[in-house]
Amino acid sequence: MKKIKAGRQPNRSRAGDVGVAIVLMIFGAFFAFPLVYAINAAFKPLNELFIYPPKLFVRNPTTDNFSDLFLLLNKQGVITFTRYMFNSVFVTTVGTIGHIIVASMAAYVLAKYRFPGSRTFFAAVTVALMFTGYVTQIPGYLIMAKLGWTNTYLSLIIPAFASPMGLFLMKQFMESSIPDVLIEAAKIDGAKEGKVFISIVMPLVKPAILTLMIFSIQALWNNAGTTYIYRDELKMLPFALQTVGAGGVARTGAASAATLFLMIPPLTCFILAQSNIVETMASSGIKE
Amino acid sequence: MSYANWRASKKRQAHFLWKDIKEHRTCYLFLAPYAIVFTLFFIAPVLVSIGYSFTYFNVLQPARFIGFQNYINLILADDIFLTAVKNTFLIAAITGPIGYIMAFIFAWLIHELPRSIRAIAVLVFYAPTISGQVYLIWSIIFSGDAYGYFNAYMVEFGFIDNPILWLTDPRYMMIIVIVVQLWLSLGAGFLSFIAGLNTIPADQYEAGYVDGVRNRWQELWYITLPNMKSMLMFGAVMAISQSFNTADVSMNLCGFPSTDYAAHTVVTHLIDYGSTRFEMGYASAIATVLFAVMYLCNKFIQRALMRLGT
Known part of the structure; x- marks a missing residue:
């Protein structure tokens, strides 16, 4: 009986496991997006903040925004x-x-x-x-x-x-x-x-x-x-x-x-x- | 029973009650600091609110009793209140159940993951709730010009030709408020579900397997859900509270008041009358109505959850 806990649960399909991972990744992206955005935006220099089309990830990180803030x-x-x-x-x-x-x-x-x-x-x-x-x-x-x-x-x-x-x-x-x-x-x-x-x-x-x-x-x-x-x-x-x-x-x-x-x-x-x-x-x- | 007997038994009961109270005086001592603060800042405000809801009160003059006039005005004469009620019910009816079910499904799916990455997954999904003042980010994402992320991507992929004023066009405001509210809605209920799933004894699952539970869906229905009743109740209370009290999202994203009151909710209506117009009696009536609705909704859901798995 202990065996079941240690290894894979026998009533789980591989395909199901992959499905679970995919669903979580898609929704995880939705939940994480604004936070990822916040972290990146905080380190963006001025020209990257107003670039068109906007890019999510920062390319030349700077701490200018923080010194500006203070x-x-x-x-x-x-x-x-x-x-x-x-x-x-x-x-x-x-x-x-x-x-x-x-x-x-x-x-x-x-x-x-x-x-x-x-x-x-x-x-x-x-x-x-x-x-x-x-x-x-x-x-x-x-x-x-x-x-x-x-x-x-x-x-x-x-x-x-x-x-x-x-x-x-x-x-x-x-x-x-x-x-x-x-x-x-x-x-x-x-x-x-x-x-x-x-x-x-x-x-x-x-x-x-x-x-x-x-x-x-x-x-x-x-x-x-x-x-x-x-x-x-x-x-x-x-x-x-x-x-x-x-x-x-x-x-x-x-x-x-x-x-x-x-x-x-x-x-x-x-x-x-x-x-x-x-x-x-x-x-x-x-x-x- | 004669009157004398009845009086004697009442007296005996009172005597026992008093003895009981005296015996537990240390308990009352321990409870006192919390009870005083709780009464002062949680119970008293509700009672005061109910009291003032029957008066005209503008803070400067003493309150004047006007009976049910505030409630009558609220329902018959205040068109904006009806808009607010409509919006609040729409938000609550969508974000309440979806947020609640979503919290459970994510908790359950995360529980299916290997133990090592569960903590990270919990953090990703719960982070919006912890991070507090994130409205700025959403207002940039849905910004009305071409620099707004959503507009930029929609134009880029050819879904729309020109940027849309997501946050000031009454056609879209409610949808945005609902999306952001859902994003914020995992909350304490989600943590409760995560924890609840950990507590279900493994031998129940093993027994289930022996008895012929073939897949994770059957396991969810026959073993997991019935074991989680009390967490589901807690989650329900949290979901009701969040979905009926939507105000911050609306005020921070769509402005206060919002264009054409399109994202006006019962709570923003309450803030409008309480903090801007100083019509405290009227604002109190709004608070009382909101509170009564939440309380009834809670009772109803608890009743429904009792039947789970029976």
Whole structure:
């Protein structure tokens, strides 16, 4: 029986395998095309950007577009590129760390205990998976204003703590990967709930932590921060790069460089954490 | 049961509930930080939205109760809303199911690949979702002049004579929005499917082979799909959310508002009233309608998926 797993599965035809590969390659090209384009365009010199007919691949790569981009951003106004960079890095880091701590604590008790209100609460989180920023934006603004959080980093950082996707994935993962006996044994040995959480539960859910990290970075890093913030010096990197793109055709080169620049951090994180993410998503199902 | 008995039993229940809550106080402590933030920024906005949907509210003056007037105006007096609804349903009806099925098929086909190249394939298909601000690229591809890639190739191969204004001609805008939305639609559901396929125990496939599963299609139908029900539900929630909330693609590619409102969606309509015209009550009514539709759609699909494989 073990033999079957090691070699080819006997109910697969060669022709079918080739077909699978071809279908994936065709669609893969469609999915990869804009990204391949972005990478190439960012390194194209001016004469290649406006060549007719347009060519996909760059022939004489240059970093001119990047130096243009930084020059543009630095002379644009009083706010420098480094300031936007700091805003984005700061908000993404604090928001992600806070999200992981807050969501894991909640996920732990929801996964391992049944207490009044716990199931209703989780059901509400599952429904909230469908929310997007725009639907809650208006009342969200009124609430932010009441709290006095408009024009502060808090308006971006704090809501990120309670991202429904994070709690959902973490709870499902804890439910399937932490045996109850382990927690009971630790308690018999006299460990308090906080100690169990920090020294037993958290080390066991590393793949899920990395997954939450990726989803959180993805959301925060791509956030322009213009919903609750009006002061330019507090806005995020995507806002700065959007203003470059808004400069019109002449700035195509710098805007392509900006697009690539924004894409790199989340893409790198995903590549590094991919196997952990797949492991976590294995328990992502909605039961019942 | 007499009234006295009934009261006594109610009291006993309340007593047990209170004891239960007290016993789990550490649990509530752990849940509290998340629960507070979640309530404040996810639950409260929905409730506030429903509340304001029955009022006239322009932020400057206090809200004034007007009953169902916003909803009545929405359906009877707002032609642009009807355009938005039509567009949103068209986008949702196409990108929702196709995106969902596509995510599953790609995940399944990738699973058929040798283990070593699976990771790369996953990256290629998932990259659009991670990369965020990629609208610039699409707007260059579909740019209206001859430098736009799509125009250039179409002219080159003789399909069209002159460049077409893909992003500002109402005849083509919706198609472009749908194509780009599909490109973006693999998302978290796709990752869930990829992971789900890994968890199906190998002995089920072996048993299936012994029982006469002859090819990969039979295997998909009889073994794989029934094993993936919970992932399929998660994917459905993601697909509904994405397909009904289309706004960014439309605004970034076709402009806001788009020519003749041809790519206007319910969410861009909401943004128009909420952020441009400051008619918060009306915008809240739009949000409430959208939310109700998504919720019902979700319930309906969950019901349908329950029947899978039975």
